[in-house]
Structures are given as C-alpha cells and as structure tokens.
Amino acid sequence: MSDVVALGQPTVGDEELEAIRAVFESGWLSGAGPTCQAFEQRFAAEVAGTAHALATSNCGSALHLGLDVLGAGPGDEVIVGDYTFPATGHSVAWTGATPVFADIRPDIWSADPAAVEAAITPKTVGILAVDVFGQPADYDELRAIADRHGLWLMEDAACSAGASYKGRPAGSLADVATFSFHGRKGITAGEGGALTTDDAELASHARKLHTYGIAPALTREGSTDLPVPSFDELGYNYRLSDLAAGVMLAQLDRLGTLLTNRRRIAAAYEEMLSSVDRVSAPVALADREHPWQSYVVTLDSDVDRGRVAAHLKANGVQCNFGTYASHLQPVYGFTGSLPVSADLFTRHLAIPMHANLTDSEAERVIETLAQAIESSATA
Incomplete structure (x- = not known):
C-alpha cells in the first residue's frame, strides 16, 4: 500500500x-x-x-x-x-x-x-x-x-x-x-x-x-x-x-501560503465531490472567508459511517468524526433535545485537510471515499 x-x-x-x-x-x-x-x-x-x-x-x-x-x-x-x-x-x-x-x-x-x-x-x-x-x-x-x-x-x-x-x-x-x-x-x-x-x-x-x-x-x-x-x-x-x-x-510568516494551499484543496474537493453520490461537501458562505482548518463531509443517513471509515483507513486515508454534539456528553448533564447537532454528529466525517496535501493525494482521498461509500452500500 x-x-x-x-x-x-x-x-x-x-x-x-x-x-x-x-x-x-x-x-x-x-x-x-x-x-x-x-x-x-x-x-x-x-x-x-x-x-x-x-x-x-x-x-x-x-x-x-x-x-x-x-x-x-x-x-x-x-x-x-x-x-x-x-x-x-x-x-x-x-x-x-x-x-x-x-x-x-x-x-x-x-x-x-x-x-x-x-x-x-x-x-x-x-x-x-x-x-x-x-x-x-x-x-x-x-x-x-x-x-x-x-x-x-x-x-x-x-x-x-x-x-x-x-x-x-x-x-x-x-x-x-x-x-x-x-x-x-x-x-x-x-x-x-x-x-x-x-x-x-x-x-x-x-x-x-x-x-x-x-x-x-x-x-x-x-x-x-x-x-x-x-x-x-x-x-x-x-x-x-x-x-x-x-x-x-x-x-x-507562512500564514498566507498555508491558507492559499488549504483553500486550493477545498476547492478541488468540492469539485470532485459533486460527482459522488450520498455525500455532501461542506458549505462555505460567500460573505465569509473560510480557513478550512478541517474538511468535514456529510454522509447520507443511510450510509454506514463506520464501514466508510474502516475502508478509508484500510486503504491508507486517515479520517475521523467531525466534532462533538456537546449536549450529549454526560459531563454536562444537559437534558434538552438538539436534533440538528445530534444528527450531524452521527453523519459527519473529517477527511484529510492540511496545507501539505498534493493534488494527487486529494484525488486519491475522494476516489477512496467514493469506493468506501459504494462498499458500505453493498456490504
């Protein structure tokens, strides 16, 4: 590999x-x-x-x-x-x-x-x-x-x-x-x-x-x-x-170059994801500049995120969940219902994002993700 x-x-x-x-x-x-x-x-x-x-x-x-x-x-x-x-x-x-x-x-x-x-x-x-x-x-x-x-x-x-x-x-x-x-x-x-x-x-x-x-x-x-x-x-x-x-x-001293590289990878990801079913690219609003600290995609609700993650890792592409629906963490004892956050907590998947990524690596990430989603559907 x-x-x-x-x-x-x-x-x-x-x-x-x-x-x-x-x-x-x-x-x-x-x-x-x-x-x-x-x-x-x-x-x-x-x-x-x-x-x-x-x-x-x-x-x-x-x-x-x-x-x-x-x-x-x-x-x-x-x-x-x-x-x-x-x-x-x-x-x-x-x-x-x-x-x-x-x-x-x-x-x-x-x-x-x-x-x-x-x-x-x-x-x-x-x-x-x-x-x-x-x-x-x-x-x-x-x-x-x-x-x-x-x-x-x-x-x-x-x-x-x-x-x-x-x-x-x-x-x-x-x-x-x-x-x-x-x-x-x-x-x-x-x-x-x-x-x-x-x-x-x-x-x-x-x-x-x-x-x-x-x-x-x-x-x-x-x-x-x-x-x-x-x-x-x-x-x-x-x-x-x-x-x-x-x-x-x-x-x-590096910040401008780092941001340029991250935004280049984000743009490439968005274009490639447009042809991949059952996954959505993150939204970047026109009135804000996004620094792309992480790149988190949203899987359709019928996609098995665990299987997708296992496929990615087995094929040399690191990934993680997005971040936390904090209200679900037992330390806080929060009793309210926050359905949007709770839902996305189960469907978000972070894929590689950093300023050192090459175009070929970005292509490999999305190709492997597409394969992983297809594998999840047929498993």
Missing part, C-alpha cells in the same frame, strides 16, 4: 528551527517574555485586527480567561453553540457558570441565532459562539441578540486564524475572542492559544490573571531597584513560553 494520507499535518521547517535558535540566544525562554510580546503585537495587527492580543498556553486557558474577565460565575448561564470540542463547554463550567447549549444551523453548523435567543433566561449573562472548523458564525445576528438582552458576546475562534466575516477578521467579531495553536490548527506551535479584544480593560485584566494575578516579569526587567509584586487576586499560570512564541512568529 502507498503512503498514508494524513488527516492533518503541520507545516514546519528550517524557519521554525531558526526562530527557536533566536529565542535560545535571547536568554529568555519562559513565558510572557519579549518574543511573546512580539508575537502578540503581530497577531493582533495582522490576524485578529484588534488592539490587543494575549498569548496563552492553549485555547482552553484563553477561553477560561475570557469568560473570567467578562464576569461569568456561579449561578450564571452562558449559551454555547453546541457543535464543538468540549473545551468550549468546559471553560464555562470552570468559572462555575452553567453552559446552556443551543442547536446549530444545518448548513454551516454554528449556533442558530433563533435557538440562541430561545435559550435565554434571566440567568443568562453571555453568548459563546463557535466558528465551527474555522468558518465564522452569524455575528451580526448574534450581536443584535446580545445587545437586545444586555449580554456580552464571545467568539471561540479556535480554528479561525485567517478567516473573516463580511470583511472583518475572525478575532474581532465579539467582545473577546480566543484562538488555538494546537498541532491540527492552521498555524501551530504544537500547543498554544491567544485571547484577542479591543477592550483595554479586559485585556489588562486577562494579562494579570494569566500570570498568577500579577504583572508579568518582563515589566520588571531592567529595574534599578527591587520591585516586589503584591498578589491581590487569584490568577493562573496560563502563559505561552517564548519558545512557542518564536515558532508562532515563523508561522505568521
């Missing part, structure tokens, strides 16, 4: 190694140092389009920080787009608030604004929308709902570096946004995340909390006296190391 086509794969090389070498030579390897500061400035200006960015240890810590500084806490409810990795719901629970999941649009899989508004109760303090697989949610409608009910709005942009909504970049679409730099994401340091906002007060508070509740050590560098910080608020260790920030600076 020929080489396996990977489901996801980072694009890294000499540039990232040189960036790490530069951090070694700087002498500052730990978190929240000068390389982190340089990355934050570039990420805010070049990707998120915001006044502030804060580099974090991962997206989960960024989510927790964002919810914390927005004021979520015990007794509160936060409405969460249901179709997402459970880090989104977990982050709400970490604050002591309760995640209330809202069903999703059947086409782009982000929170249905009507379902969000229907879920609002007197306990609701905010809305946490998810840009599913990178495509931004309906922020004009969600902002109108939030304003109507006096709520804050937060964007889980974990997959969305390089995406946009009506000409505005992901990361600038809500009061606070969060990103992931996990190994499967469009730009990566293996792990890492970022919080972005235009609100200086929120940014300052998040920066304090992400370093145990004091200003980062960089603020005391070069002092001629001996400043001793005072801890007046309980914080966390949510800093990104400068080593990882160096890798992220190199990844920012």
